Amino acid sequence: MRADVLSVLRGSYLREKNTRAKKILKAVLDNAACAKKEKLAICQDTGMPVIFAQLGQELKISGNLKEAINKGIAAGYKKYSLRNSIVMDPLFRGKPGFSPAIVHLDIVPGDKLKLTLLPKGFGCENKSQLKMFKPTCGLQEIKDFIVDAVKSAGADACPPYVIGVGIGGSADYSGILAKEALLKKVTRSPGHQVTRFISGLEQDLLKSINKLNIGPMGLGGKTTALAVNILTYPTHIAGLPVSVNISCHALRSASVVL
Amino acid sequence: MKKINTPLTLNEINSLKAGQEVFLSGIIYTARDQAHKRIVENLGKGKETPFDLKDAVIYYCGPTQAPKGKVIGSCGPTTSSRMDEFVGFMLAKGLRGMIGKGSRSRQVKEAIKKYKGIYFITYAGCGALLNKYIKSAKKIAYSDLGPEAVLELEVEDFPLIVAIDVNGGNVYGQD
Numbered sequence: 486m487r488a489d490v491l492s493v494l495r496g497s498y499l500r501e502k503n504t505r506a507k508k509i510l511k512a513v514l515d516n517a518a519c520a521k522k523e524k525l526a527i528c529q530d531t532g533m534p535v536i537f538a539q540l541g542q543e544l545k546i547s548g549n550l551k552e553a554i555n556k557g558i559a560a561g562y563k564k565y566s567l568r569n570s571i572v573m574d575p576l577f578r579g580k581p582g583f584s585p586a587i588v589h590l591d592i593v594p595g596d597k598l599k600l601t602l603l604p605k606g607f608g609c610e611n612k613s614q615l616k617m618f619k620p621t622c623g624l625q626e627i628k629d630f631i632v633d634a635v636k637s638a639g640a641d642a643c644p645p646y647v648i649g650v651g652i653g654g655s656a657d658y659s660g661i662l663a664k665e666a667l668l669k670k671v672t673r674s675p676g677h678q679v680t681r682f683i684s685g686l687e688q689d690l691l692k693s694i695n696k697l698n699i700g701p702m703g704l705g706g707k708t709t710a711l712a713v714n715i716l717t718y719p720t721h722i723a724g725l726p727v728s729v730n731i732s733c734h735a736l737r738s739a740s741v742v743l
Numbered sequence: 744m745k746k747i748n749t750p751l752t753l754n755e756i757n758s759l760k761a762g763q764e765v766f767l768s769g770i771i772y773t774a775r776d777q778a779h780k781r782i783v784e785n786l787g788k789g790k791e792t793p794f795d796l797k798d799a800v801i802y803y804c805g806p807t808q809a810p811k812g813k814v815i816g817s818c819g820p821t822t823s824s825r826m827d828e829f830v831g832f833m834l835a836k837g838l839r840g841m842i843g844k845g846s847r848s849r850q851v852k853e854a855i856k857k858y859k860g861i862y863f864i865t866y867a868g869c870g871a872l873l874n875k876y877i878k879s880a881k882k883i884a885y886s887d888l889g890p891e892a893v894l895e896l897e898v899e900d901f902p903l904i905v906a907i908d909v910n911g912g913n914v915y916g917q918d
Binding site: 516519520523524529531567569570578580582611641702704733734 | 777804805806807808809810813816817818819821822823824844845846864866867868869870871872874875887888889890891904914915
């Protein structure tokens with residue numbers, strides 16, 4: 486589990502007043518410790534591997550980058566006994582394997598390649614939502630949509646959640662932003678690159694969500710979400726896309742620069 | 744703390760109430776999306792099921808591979824509501840208990856009441872922690888489904904919370 490997620494979980498455990506919620510949060514913390522000690526995955530759903538790749542434009546790559554990424558993922562998943570959850574055909578299904586990953590590629594200055602892996606569990610991925618708002622809509626409508634998305638996820642997607650939100654771009658791009666938002670640290674550090682407005686919005690939403698009384702495993706309590714992370718992007722005069730990508734508490738990601 | 748055992752007869756669960764914590768020991772079977780589809784299709788054609796449904800307990804779980812020296816990998820519950828459409832049919836054929844995470848449809852609650860079944864939840868997203876309650880694991884069917892194959896698990900004091908009891912009492916309250 487990511488260190489920042491673990492740290493917020495610990496804080497939530499200490500602050501939680503509901504006896505059952507506290508007991509479940511303790512189990513979640515014990516699980517993380519047990520996984521580390523026993524070298525087991527924190528959750529059996531080791532996700533659909535999603536890669537955010539930042540390719541330096543001065544870098545010359547020989548060979549097949551996507552193939553190399555998929556080979557690396559399959560080798561890593563196999564080595565650490567992670568689950569083969571990917572079927573090659575969405576309609577005809579078939580025997581599951583480890584890859585392919587979904588690769589989001591961005592071209593950046595420089596001569597390095599940065600790869601970030603987010604293995605995303607599907608219990609929570611299933612609760613993702615997209616809404617195309619009118620450009621004249623009020624902020625409250627957007628807030629309600631985000632809070633309602635968490636409400637409809639309810640107990641199903643392993644709360645406490647981390648809520649990724651993408652605002653702007655296009656229908657497809659807001660979805661990528663919402664997922665990428667899950668990569669932002671859930672601890673608020675001085676290096677956290679958001680405007681004061683977005684930071685305030687994140688805190689407002691977190692407060693509203695934690696009043697829903699969903700709680701760990703949906704059995705009540707004030708720990709429904711650990712954080713709300715928002716990313717924005719310029720959009721079209723005619724629209725305002727908003728996507729919500731919910732992560733369970735088993736939020737895992739890691740980066741490497743090559 | 745109340746302890747219960749498989750086979751899960753009505754007598755074992757009749758007094759349990761939604762919200763109560765219990766420990767389960769005995770044999771349970773993993774089955775999730777595709778296994779449910781197949782079991783129900785097979786039942787419809789009068790074919791045999793991979794295990795006897797009578798007083799059986801199904802665990803909605805697709806574990807990770809067992810690392811060296813362990814009987815199973817990470818093995819927490821998956822979202823139960825995806826199996827809702829199959830539940831009535833399986834309870835009618837003798838299934839007694841289900842273990843998963845999250846809430847169920849009104850139809851599932853009604854079927855549980857009608858056939859005197861029970862729905863448990865267990866620690867969600869805690870697959871490493873739950874590993875230690877599993878004493879043995881044996882693949883018994885549908886190995887072509889990979890992690891969705893049907894496993895026979897021997898569990899000891901597996902921690903559960905009653906989510907929907909035999910009388911339709913529901914820990915999630917909603918209808």
